Amino acid sequence: MSLASLGRAGGISDAERRDAADPLRHLRARFHLPEGTIYLAGNSLGPAPVAAFADMETALRREWAEGLVRSWNDAGWFALVGFLGDRLGRLVGAGPGQTVVCDSVSVNVYKALHAALALRPDRNVIVAEGGSFPTDLYVAEGVAATRPDIELKLEGVDAEKIEDLIDERTAVVLVNHVDYKTGELRDMAALNRLIHARGAIAVWDLCHSAGVVPVDLDGGGADLAIGCTYKYLNCGPGAPAFIYAASRHHEALSQPLSGWWGHAAPFAFERGYRPAGGIQRLLCGTQPILSMRVVDAGLAAIEDVEMAALRAKSLALTDLFMDLVEPVCRLHGASIVTPRAHAARGSQVSITFEHGFAVVQALIARGVVGDFRAPDMMRFGFAPAYLGYADVQAAAEAFNEVMTSGIWRDERFTKRRAVT
Amino acid sequence: MSLASLGRAGGISDAERRDAADPLRHLRARFHLPEGTIYLAGNSLGPAPVAAFADMETALRREWAEGLVRSWNDAGWFALVGFLGDRLGRLVGAGPGQTVVCDSVSVNVYKALHAALALRPDRNVIVAEGGSFPTDLYVAEGVAATRPDIELKLEGVDAEKIEDLIDERTAVVLVNHVDYKTGELRDMAALNRLIHARGAIAVWDLCHSAGVVPVDLDGGGADLAIGCTYKYLNCGPGAPAFIYAASRHHEALSQPLSGWWGHAAPFAFERGYRPAGGIQRLLCGTQPILSMRVVDAGLAAIEDVEMAALRAKSLALTDLFMDLVEPVCRLHGASIVTPRAHAARGSQVSITFEHGFAVVQALIARGVVGDFRAPDMMRFGFAPAYLGYADVQAAAEAFNEVMTSGIWRDERFTKRRAVT
Numbered sequence: 059m060s061l062a063s064l065g066r067a068g069g070i071s072d073a074e075r076r077d078a079a080d081p082l083r084h085l086r087a088r089f090h091l092p093e094g095t096i097y098l099a100g101n102s103l104g105p106a107p108v109a110a111f112a113d114m115e116t117a118l119r120r121e122w123a124e125g126l127v128r129s130w131n132d133a134g135w136f137a138l139v140g141f142l143g144d145r146l147g148r149l150v151g152a153g154p155g156q157t158v159v160c161d162s163v164s165v166n167v168y169k170a171l172h173a174a175l176a177l178r179p180d181r182n183v184i185v186a187e188g189g190s191f192p193t194d195l196y197v198a199e200g201v202a203a204t205r206p207d208i209e210l211k212l213e214g215v216d217a218e219k220i221e222d223l224i225d226e227r228t229a230v231v232l233v234n235h236v237d238y239k240t241g242e243l244r245d246m247a248a249l250n251r252l253i254h255a256r257g258a259i260a261v262w263d264l265c266h267s268a269g270v271v272p273v274d275l276d277g278g279g280a281d282l283a284i285g286c287t288y289k290y291l292n293c294g295p296g297a298p299a300f301i302y303a304a305s306r307h308h309e310a311l312s313q314p315l316s317g318w319w320g321h322a323a324p325f326a327f328e329r330g331y332r333p334a335g336g337i338q339r340l341l342c343g344t345q346p347i348l349s350m351r352v353v354d355a356g357l358a359a360i361e362d363v364e365m366a367a368l369r370a371k372s373l374a375l376t377d378l379f380m381d382l383v384e385p386v387c388r389l390h391g392a393s394i395v396t397p398r399a400h401a402a403r404g405s406q407v408s409i410t411f412e413h414g415f416a417v418v419q420a421l422i423a424r425g426v427v428g429d430f431r432a433p434d435m436m437r438f439g440f441a442p443a444y445l446g447y448a449d450v451q452a453a454a455e456a457f458n459e460v461m462t463s464g465i466w467r468d469e470r471f472t473k474r475r476a477v478t
Numbered sequence: 479m480s481l482a483s484l485g486r487a488g489g490i491s492d493a494e495r496r497d498a499a500d501p502l503r504h505l506r507a508r509f510h511l512p513e514g515t516i517y518l519a520g521n522s523l524g525p526a527p528v529a530a531f532a533d534m535e536t537a538l539r540r541e542w543a544e545g546l547v548r549s550w551n552d553a554g555w556f557a558l559v560g561f562l563g564d565r566l567g568r569l570v571g572a573g574p575g576q577t578v579v580c581d582s583v584s585v586n587v588y589k590a591l592h593a594a595l596a597l598r599p600d601r602n603v604i605v606a607e608g609g610s611f612p613t614d615l616y617v618a619e620g621v622a623a624t625r626p627d628i629e630l631k632l633e634g635v636d637a638e639k640i641e642d643l644i645d646e647r648t649a650v651v652l653v654n655h656v657d658y659k660t661g662e663l664r665d666m667a668a669l670n671r672l673i674h675a676r677g678a679i680a681v682w683d684l685c686h687s688a689g690v691v692p693v694d695l696d697g698g699g700a701d702l703a704i705g706c707t708y709k710y711l712n713c714g715p716g717a718p719a720f721i722y723a724a725s726r727h728h729e730a731l732s733q734p735l736s737g738w739w740g741h742a743a744p745f746a747f748e749r750g751y752r753p754a755g756g757i758q759r760l761l762c763g764t765q766p767i768l769s770m771r772v773v774d775a776g777l778a779a780i781e782d783v784e785m786a787a788l789r790a791k792s793l794a795l796t797d798l799f800m801d802l803v804e805p806v807c808r809l810h811g812a813s814i815v816t817p818r819a820h821a822a823r824g825s826q827v828s829i830t831f832e833h834g835f836a837v838v839q840a841l842i843a844r845g846v847v848g849d850f851r852a853p854d855m856m857r858f859g860f861a862p863a864y865l866g867y868a869d870v871q872a873a874a875e876a877f878n879e880v881m882t883s884g885i886w887r888d889e890r891f892t893k894r895r896a897v898t
Contacts, residue, residue, distance in 0.1 A: 090539075090543040090544075092543070092544050092546065095546075097546065099546065099547045102547050103542075103546060103547040103550075105543065105546060106538065106539075106542050106543035110538065111538060111539065111543075114534060114538055114768070118526065118530065118531060118534055119510075119526075119531065121715075122523075122526050122714060122715055123510040123512070123525065123526035124510075124512050126512065126515075126517060126519065126523060126525060126847065127519045127522050127523040127847070127849065128847075129715070130523075130715070135715060135716075161581070161582070161585065161763075162581070162737065162762060162763025162764050162765070163763055163764065164735065164737030164738065164739070164762045164763030164764075165581065165585060165735060165737070165762055165763055167737075168734070168735055168737075168762075172624070188749060192738055192741070192747050192748060192749065193737045193738035193763060195749060195750070195751070196736045196737055196738055196740075196741060196750075196751035197735070197736060197737055197762075199736055199750070199751045200733075200734035200735055200736035200737075200751070201734065203732070203734050203736070204592070204624040204625065204734045205624065212749075215749075286764075288764075294542060294766075294767070294768050295541075295542055295549070295550070295555060295766075295767035295768065296555075296764040296765045296766045296767040296768075296770070297766060297768075298766060299763075312623070313620075314588070314620035314621065314623050314624045315584065315585060315588055315617070315620055316616045316617060316619055316620035316623070317582065317584030317585070317587075317588075317613045317616055317617055317620075318584065318612055318613035318616055319584070320616075321612070321616060325852075326852065327611075327612050327851060327852065328612060329608060329612065329615060329632075329635075330615075330616075330619070331615070331616040331619045331620070342582060342584045342585055342588075342617075343581075343582025343583055343584030343585055343613060343719075344582050344583065344584075344706075344708075344716045345582070345716045346714075346715075346716045346717060346718060346766040346768075346769030346770075347714070347715035347716040347769070348534070348714050348715065348716075348717075348766075348768050348769045348772060349766030349767070349768045349769040349770075350716070350766075350769075352768060427546065427547070429547065431747060432745075432746065432747065
């Protein structure tokens with residue numbers, strides 16, 4: 059049975075009817091999706107927005123090759139950090155002037171942790187999640203290395219629940235909005251209330267929620283946040299990340315990556331550092347403009363629809379997938395670890411299975427692209443902007459077929475190689 | 479008199495004869511240069527290598543849009559940092575495994591200074607140049623902010639000559655190979671000997687020498703170096719920078735931006751940071767791949783010729799320009815501040831003149847693009863890869879005409895606007 063026919067067994071399927079009625083169906087044409095692929099790895103690297111091709115042509119040939127150095131002003135290159143930051147901010151509930159697009163997530167975590175520590179000079183504990191995406195923890199270690207007084211306490215190591223680690227010594231709580239492995243979603247507003255009640259600063263990692271889960275940074279009382287743009291925001295491989303700081307903190311904001319782009323007058327070439335007034339002081343050096351130019355197309359592909367509509371479809375897609383694969387999982391000893399409750403999950407479905415690596419390889423061979431995280435986690439990301447119900451049904455049927463047939467035992471699929 | 483005819487007054491000029499005999503003349507076709515422009519701002523932003531257009535098409539359409547997440551391995555994205563680093567290393571005298579392309583110059587200065595301080599834990603002074611490109615100083619301030627024991631001493635402030643500031647308390651000397659304003663070139667090997675004799679670590683900023691001045695990091699005994707790729711390396715606006723560490727330091731190397739790309743096993747997703755064995759431990763987070771892909775074309779455009787040949791032509795071009803403009807400068811109270819001695823300068827000619835801003839504007843209006851740095855510095859960069867002798871002659875004649883005619887007094891040229 060071919061992949062294309064999977065969702066169509068027995069004439070027009072229910073999934074196809076839902077696609078036909080989907081108010082977001084038009085978004086799919088804004089993305090380039092390879093023939094014969096159902097792409098469920100958009101939680102790792104989002105697909106290319108079609109507009110990126112023409113935009114890059116303009117950036118390369120008109121702005122760089124023809125405009126040369128004057129494009130820093132004339133093409134608005136220098137202003138991109140804030141121009142794109144404000145637009146991205148709207149997708150995560152941030153009013154203007156609080157978000158900049160720049161650097162990598164790891165570099166921004168470093169800035170955010172230092173900024174938070176500087177806001178709480180009388181405290182010396184960083185609280186984070188033991189199950190965090192590791193770079194957050196590695197960077198927290200790096201921050202602690204520059205400040206020998208700092209202590210790092212981890213959920214899952216020093217206490218079962220993060221709430222139990224937050225006390226009067228806690229300067230900052232670094233927490234993922236959606237867990238990269240399980241897909242679990244935190245209640246941002248509730249945790250912020252607790253963090254603030256105990257006098258600490260919250261730094262939110264939005265890598266797995268920005269662009270697909272409603273985020274209300276301002277309304278939810280967030281202090282600082284960072285996130286990436288290459289997952290559900292579809293801005294290109296390694297595209298510049300973002301950093302947010304609530305305006306109430308701007309006056310006291312400081313961070314040690316005090317490069318010239320964060321200076322109050324970067325082109326005055328003054329000898330001493332004088333931080334810019336607002337969110338700009340979280341900038342450091344010159345940004346990679348060609349990668350930055352694609353952020354425009356990534357944001358444009360989803361910013362004209364309501365996040366609530368994206369969320370509703372995301373939940374419907376993940377519900378459908380879980381409904382379809384759960385019986386087969388149960389039969390073969392695989393477990394869906396992503397919470398079923400809507401309020402408790404993002405936009406991915408994670409399934410643990412001892413032979414998950416091989417199952418993912420067998421699915422990829424069938425055109426269903428998910429990914430695998432050691433030791434046993436299969437991850438399937440469902441991006442409502444370019445996936446439909448028939449895609450989900452076809453993916454689920456492929457999954458069930460691979461599990462049921464045991465084809466994953468073939469050595470084509472069990473043989474490991476370096477994975478990213 | 480039109481720009482095109484300037485260099486051709488009186489039949490075939492000497493400059494044209496030199497162009498015809500130039501062994502590097504073929505390199506010019508590797509760059510896109512706008513019609514009617516003589517581009518002397520390549521020391522700020524280099525022009526586009528023609529190969530970048532097709533490379534970007536491949537990166538966008540084949541690698542990202544079609545290859546999607548598997549391109550991290552299949553298209554070698556993850557390895558670019560080191561693959562490009564080694565190639566760039568060859569251009570600055572660095573053997574393989576000592577250079578990575580990543581992040582911005584400012585971020586790399588931060589890493590390099592921290593790494594140097596960690597190599598000299600019993601010392602606490604950073605020595606730098608008061609006339610340094612400011613971001614180096616701003617970042618040094620940021621480093622000092624995380625380490626209250628650190629003191630910053632500046633050439634031109636705390637002593638006239640940098641040599642007089644280096645003593646047994648000096649941990650690290652941060653120094654520019656070529657001065658961004660005056661174009662002055664330091665003797666790297668000699669200064670390294672002095673720095674090492676006094677027990678300190680040298681960090682070289684190669685922003686204004688990489689790609690145009692012979693640099694011998696290994697042979698000259700350098701410890702650490704950083705530099706940018708968007709000036710004489712022509713890798714695109716804000717393209718990722720580079721960082722070098724001599725292999726003898728690798729084992730003891732540490733820096734606080736300890737993100738996952740610097741981990742010994744980034745895809746093992748371990749909880750604790752364990753630094754990679756070699757130069758990789760100077761990496762931090764995910765790199766902007768589309769900008770990174772253009773570094774290939776920038777390097778390819780010059781890496782098959784001898785740096786000595788580029789240097790010889792660079793000196794000939796700058797000699798010619800200085801010879802042609804010096805009499806007019808003297809007449810109008812302008813001064814060439816770039817040293818005449820070959821051993822003492824890079825590849826730019828800087829001229830101070832009270833009304834330099836207006837002169838640069840008047841030259842731009844004639845298609846001769848240089849730049850201006852407050853309060854009175856005109857900078858003209860001469861890239862031997864794409865400029866010829868006739869270009870230099872035409873630029874010098876335009877300069878002389880603007881100075882002599884006083885056309886720069888026109889308010890079209892005197893009116894200031896934001897400059898980058």
